[in-house]
Amino acid sequence: xxxxxxxxxxxxxFFASAHTIVxxxxxxxxxxxxxxxxxSVITTASYPAREFGIHSAMPLSQAKKLCDHLEVVELDFDLxxxxxxxxxxxxKGYTPHVQQASIDEVYADMTETIxxxxxxxxxxxxxQRRVLExxxxxxxxxVAPNKFLAKMASDMKKPMGITVLRKKEVADKxxxxxxxxxxxxxxKSVSRLNNLGVxxxxxxxxVPFDSLKTVLGNRTQNFIDKAxxxxxSEIEVYSQAKSIGQSKTFVNPIYDLDELSERIMVxxxxxxxxxxxxxxxxxxxxxxxxxDSGFTASRSSSLNTYINDKNNIYERVMSLYGxxxxxxxVNFISVTLSNLKPKDEIxxxxxxxxxxxxxxxxxxxxxLNKEIQSDLFMPASALLSKESK
DNA sequence: TCTGGGGTCCTAGGACCC
DNA sequence: TCTGGGGTCCTAGGACCC
Numbered sequence: 001x002x003x004x005x006x007x008x009x010x011x012x013x014f015f016a017s018a019h020t021i022v023x024x025x026x027x028x029x030x031x032x033x034x035x036x037x038x039x040s041v042i043t044t045a046s047y048p049a050r051e052f053g054i055h056s057a058m059p060l061s062q063a064k065k066l067c068d069h070l071e072v073v074e075l076d077f078d079l080x081x082x083x084x085x086x087x088x089x090x091x092k093g094y095t096p097h098v099q100q101a102s103i104d105e106v107y108a109d110m111t112e113t114i115x116x117x118x119x120x121x122x123x124x125x126x127x128q129r130r131v132l133e134x135x136x137x138x139x140x141x142x143v144a145p146n147k148f149l150a151k152m153a154s155d156m157k158k159p160m161g162i163t164v165l166r167k168k169e170v171a172d173k174x175x176x177x178x179x180x181x182x183x184x185x186x187x188k189s190v191s192r193l194n195n196l197g198v199x200x201x202x203x204x205x206x207v208p209f210d211s212l213k214t215v216l217g218n219r220t221q222n223f224i225d226k227a228x229x230x231x232x233s234e235i236e237v238y239s240q241a242k243s244i245g246q247s248k249t250f251v252n253p254i255y256d257l258d259e260l261s262e263r264i265m266v267x268x269x270x271x272x273x274x275x276x277x278x279x280x281x282x283x284x285x286x287x288x289x290x291x292d293s294g295f296t297a298s299r300s301s302s303l304n305t306y307i308n309d310k311n312n313i314y315e316r317v318m319s320l321y322g323x324x325x326x327x328x329x330v331n332f333i334s335v336t337l338s339n340l341k342p343k344d345e346i347x348x349x350x351x352x353x354x355x356x357x358x359x360x361x362x363x364x365x366x367x368l369n370k371e372i373q374s375d376l377f378m379p380a381s382a383l384l385s386k387e388s389k
Numbered sequence: 390t391c392t393g394g395g396g397t398c399c400t401a402g403g404a405c406c407c
Numbered sequence: 408t409c410t411g412g413g414g415t416c417c418t419a420g421g422a423c424c425c
Binding site: 041075 | 390391393395400
């Protein structure tokens with residue numbers, strides 16, 4: 001197998017950059033994106049803001065102390081979503097092998113595309129220029145033989161960077177990096193790895209495998225491989241959502257059951273709207289909460305059928321909440337539908353099961369057949385009693 | 390020091406089946 | 408009745424990422 005050419009493309013300071021497009025007067029100014037209320041924290045800081053030492057996750061109050069002429073803009077997810085889609089479309093103009101990794105980054109397999117350019121770097125420059133011209137968004141590009149190295153490369157030069165990372169450069173460019181910069185290693189793992197004497201990525205080669213395994217578990221070999229520039233994972237073009245969830249944090253804890261029920265319904269309605277607009281149905285409903293005591297917990301339950309309507313989701317959620325009712329004020333709630341499947345596939349399966357009954361697809365969809373209707377559309381209360389038998 | 394909201398993946402125990 | 412192994416699904420919690 002010949003070497004692949006993988007690009008990791010990342011929009012720089014995406015949310016802040018997005019608002020600069022809408023309001024060009026923000027250009028080159030210290031801008032932070034977050035809710036402008038006391039106690040909020042910064043989601044994204046523009047590069048000029050970063051020069052003041054401001055960064056994401058910093059409390060807004062602290063940022064204002066560091067920069068007295070700081071511009072604060074509110075989050076606008078519709079704007080980000082639209083720009084994100086247009087960004088992905090541009091990249092898909094270069095290759096069909098594109099994986100969207102998050103709202104502001106993609107992986108793209110450019111192995112074939114790159115043959116049409118004199119120098120590999122020309123392609124990266126071309127993409128960077130096109131995204132800047134058409135969307136006014138600055139991007140950084142990492143070019144490498146696999147996804148992991150491409151991701152690490154794109155992080156090395158920001159904003160508007162292009163970084164090529166070859167496998168033979170791993171010892172020079174990857175090993176000296178602090179272990180926390182390794183994608184997939186977070187705070188908890190960093191301190192535990194430090195205890196083993198692992199401070200830099202290269203140190204993963206210096207510690208016995210069994211010691212590393214106490215921290216990294218089954219992924220130990222995977223991390224060691226990555227530290228040595230090996231990553232065989234594929235670009236996943238057709239990835240569909242695995243869960244759809246909505247959550248809300250309350251400034252003032254909620255004690256009143258009626259009010260809480262309403263707040264829960266708000267999240268349920270959003271989950272319904274999003275799953276229906278994506279034509280997805282789910283088998284598992286999860287509910288989690290945090291009490292003002294700091295107690296957090298989650299409960300989930302799986303049905304033997306797929307749902308995506310508010311009544312079923314809500315009844316399930318409320319029965320999951322029942323366990324915690326009266327335990328104290330509620331600070332945070334989250335409603336998630338998972339075990340998802342496209343509605344088309346569910347209908348197809350139902351048709352297969354019911355071939356001998358000569359059902360038409362329309363019968364199934366409109367729920368004319370009572371048996372199917374009972375499973376797909378019965379209220380949650382009925383499902384509950386049915387399952388508890 | 391958990392601030393906020395959207396996710397994914399892993400772990401470990403239990404139930405159940407062959 | 409116990410011994411032994413393999414696999415899947417469910418559930419709760421945790422780590423991590425953007």
